[in-house]
Amino acid sequence: MTIDTSTEHALALDAADPLASFRDRFWIPESDGKQQLYLVGNSLGLQPKNVASIVTEELEKWQRLGVRGHFESDRPWLPFHEFLTPMMARIVGAQDTEVVVMNTLTVNLHLMMTTFYRPTKTRHKILIESHAFPSDYQAVESQIKLHGFEPRDSIVTAKHGAETELLSEDAICDLIEQNRDSLALVLLPGVQYYTGQLLDMKRITAVAHRYNVSVGFDLAHAVGNVPLALHGWDVDFAVWCNYKYLNSGPGAVGGCFVHERHATDKSMPRMAGWWGHDKSTRFQMENRFDPIPTAEGWQLSNPPILSLAAILASLQVFDDAGGISPLREKSIRLTGYFEALLNEELGDRVNIITPRTPHQRGCQLSIEIATGDVPGKRIHQQLEAAGTDTDWREPNVIRAAPVPLYNSFEDVHRFVATLKGIVS
Structure with a gap:
């Protein structure tokens, strides 16, 4: 299935997202004055801004x-x-x-x-x-x-x-x-x-x-x-x-x-x-x-x-945010978009080992990279150097988790574009 891979489409999805404003309730890490692309909430969630006052x-x-x-x-x-x-x-x-x-x-x-x-x-x-x-x-x-x-x-x-x-x-x-x-x-x-x-x-x-x-x-x-x-x-x-x-x-x-x-x-x-x-x-x-x-x-x-x-x-x-139910609805849309983008932009250069059906997964996609002689860990290191936070699990998996409370469709688009540039 062909999908719209443009940045404009990702931004339109964010504009239609009823939970989009919750991103502003979290501190997004920055590097050189620019927000990191943070897809590692499955290891450590971001800090809600109300934590400091409480x-x-x-x-x-x-x-x-x-x-x-x-x-x-x-x-x-x-x-x-x-x-x-x-x-x-x-x-x-x-x-x-x-x-x-x-x-x-x-x-x-x-x-x-x-x-x-x-x-x-x-x-x-x-x-x-x-x-x-x-x-x-x-x-x-x-x-x-x-x-x-x-x-x-x-x-x-x-x-x-x-x-x-x-x-x-x-x-x-x-x-x-x-x-x-x-x-x-x-x-x-x-x-x-x-x-x-x-x-x-x-x-x-x-x-x-x-x-x-x-x-x-x-x-x-x-x-x-x-x-x-x-x-x-x-x-x-x-x-x-x-x-x-x-x-x-x-x-x-x-x-x-x-x-x-x-x-x-x-x-x-x-x-x-x-x-x-x-x-x-x-x-x-x-x-x-x-x-x-x-x-x-x-x-x-x-x-x-x-x-x-x-x-x-x-x-x-x-x-x-209304509890888990609306977050789950967004998560299904977000990971579905993520999976479709990976398939469209990277094809057989990636292998998603997470189940493809939404009811069998959460918001994490575990990705194996097929890059010939270049090890997957090196790809992960290059993602980090490009300001993208994911995590690496031995022997060969990059875990990326777009969290519905603070990640956006644009985040997912940026990640796939960055990964495509590295493996290409």
Whole structure:
């Protein structure tokens, strides 16, 4: 299909975009007085302009009130994380009682596995993908060892396709069935970090639950990117970071989902910390643990307020944009335009390994470059030199993610034109 490849067409698409004005609510990095072409929000989202005022407000509160800041002002620190909960719950499709902002992704993953990975001699296996993000694999391996099992015996691997590099959902479901008597946990990504593939979490959860297998998802590349319905899909738990598509700053506090049927069960085993203790008796300082009957019952310590303030600022932008639904609509248009431009302008010199159908991907396109003797990493370095921020993943993929909150159709046009000039 031939498309209009002119700059004027890209500008016309931006003029018709109802979300175009949100770009002005973010700081776009500059070099030599010119805005960078930033397509790497899948690694670190840009800073919303309202972050500075909200964080500064907390700094000034600390300056004025000292310890009284925990209890005084419109947003006291003691319940600060609760101010984020309703907005975060909307982002992930959950009840307020199922969501808590706390810790970081891998810490939360370990906490969840402590609860949901309860291996026995017959049920001790964990299903994970072969190209899992390294920290996920390392967490799984270490949990297996902590329980006295061997990873070689207890890890079931869902293989990526030899030609497409994608995961087969049919194959995943078949693996669950084949190992139904020995599986203790299924742990998969919502969106696969390397290929950008969006998995059918509802289907996978339903198949696993048919055999009483717990299911958890790493949503690092899904949250703030694609629509989620964790409660309705009956997912047992999920963890995510907030610094990618949720634009909450480097190393930001992460998030956690625990389905209400578990969250309300105080008998669930867990690693306990006093911030997860019943709020009404927490400060009686007794040496017993009475967990809050929500996802908050998995908290360990009081959270870093300055990081929560940045998350609060970002979530307010999402709410102002109308939530995930309009962002998803723009994302589908944006990546569709991106894919069509790449095909039209570069043809067989690029190979898009991300699924071609919109319901199987988020806003990231993962691109392999066919340039003869010139390595793809060199192409990535030349993109950087030209003022274009993407990221490189070994062995041969450039990941480019036009984020609907702040990227434009003109951004996509500029990227394809720049890439064409380099590979030509």
